[in-house]
Amino acid sequence: MGEAGFATHDHSGCIEAGLARAGRICTAAGVRLTPIRRRVLEILLAEHRAMGAYEVLDRLAREGHPAQPPVAYRALDFLVRHGLAHRIERLNAFIACSHSGRDHAPVFLICRACGAVAEAGWQPGGGQIGAAARAHGFRVEAVVAEALGTCPNCRAAAP
Amino acid sequence: MGEAGFATHDHSGCIEAGLARAGRICTAAGVRLTPIRRRVLEILLAEHRAMGAYEVLDRLAREGHPAQPPVAYRALDFLVRHGLAHRIERLNAFIACSHSGRDHAPVFLICRACGAVAEAGWQPGGGQIGAAARAHGFRVEAVVAEALGTCPNCRAAAP
């Protein structure tokens, strides 16, 4: 887990660690990591990329658990609410959180070429969004920060 | 025009100035500000808020120009391509640009309570997104930066 970024990383242990962390967070928050929620998180962790809700549904169906859209959206909503996954607005898609800390404001780097998404940390209130908010008397409650571009792997492959 | 932000501003002249600027930009770029494109921009400028594509369509219909979805999406796409409007990912909506300069990377402050959207400037390559991109070897080509929260007017009304 952690700041994998675009580096090819050893994916083994990634899923296990993510699930363990999810269990801890849910216990601490007094909420239930039910089988469906857990399975959706597993799927996101295993793919390690942004997936649409219907893509998750397809995966569930192929794994022998056919379900209707609300099932996926509820599970994804739960995961997002508890910081275990994030919604990428630009892609209408969801990705497992790869950040260890809780209550974080992530910024995403989205590769146009290969679709890989890296999650980086963000200092709420800092940087240019914070400055703009202060200048306008605006109180920030949530931030969507997504950069589209090309990752180092794709630039190396086709410069 | 310019940095209206959340301050109540004198809206007269706003539309006219926006259209004049659009004409200059299109002429300079060698593209055509056709009647439909112009009318959609007028609508966005007049409302001075983020509008969904179907909301724009409704407006067109009520103004005596009934049209199908592709008409609105084509016009909005044109306006976005040429920097005359922006897409707010978080809202699936579009807003006329309120920034004078060309080739700018805006950051939006979106009020949850009243729906008002302020557009602030952004230094591409600067701030925390720039830092994260450099740290990951990522080349940024476009940025989505949107903050949700409450504007000063709404906080004053219901603190």
Added chain:
DNA sequence: TCTTGATATGTTATAATATAACCCTTTATC
């Protein structure tokens, strides 16, 4: 244990957003 309220899931139907594809019209250029 039995009731009971809260939470979660199953299911149907539909809303909201967006695009593909085709044909015709308008515009710019030769």
Added chain:
DNA sequence: GATAAAGGGTTATATTATAACATATCAAGA
């Protein structure tokens, strides 16, 4: 005027998301 390029009209459909309601599961207290 012929021709190519760009834009608009239209139909149909894809994609994303939610409302609403029935059923099932869980957590505690009586």
